[in-house]
Amino acid sequence: MLANFAPDCWTIxxxxxxxxxxxxxxxxxxxxxxxxxxxxxxAHVLASNPFQ
Known part of the structure; x- marks a missing residue:
């Protein structure tokens, strides 16, 4: 079962x-x-960007 599940896990x-x-x-x-x-x-974009 693990052998079949591992490739799917990698693909996902x-x-x-x-x-x-x-x-x-x-x-x-x-x-x-x-x-x-x-x-x-x-300045406004950098201040409002949550990913910075």
Missing amino acids: GTSLLAILGVFWALDALILTLKLRKSSGVR
């Missing part, structure tokens, strides 16, 4: 990591575009 884990990686990349890209668009918004 790597899939979750890939999805999180995509979301993190999109979030970083959006944040970068916001900062590049207006430097005045930078």
Whole structure:
């Protein structure tokens, strides 16, 4: 049973990591575009971003 469960566990884990990686990349890209668009918004974005 463990032999059958382990590969599924790895597949689910790597899939979750890939999805999180995509979301993190999109979030970083959006944040970068916001900062590049207006430097005045930078302090507000950094202050309100819970991931900093």
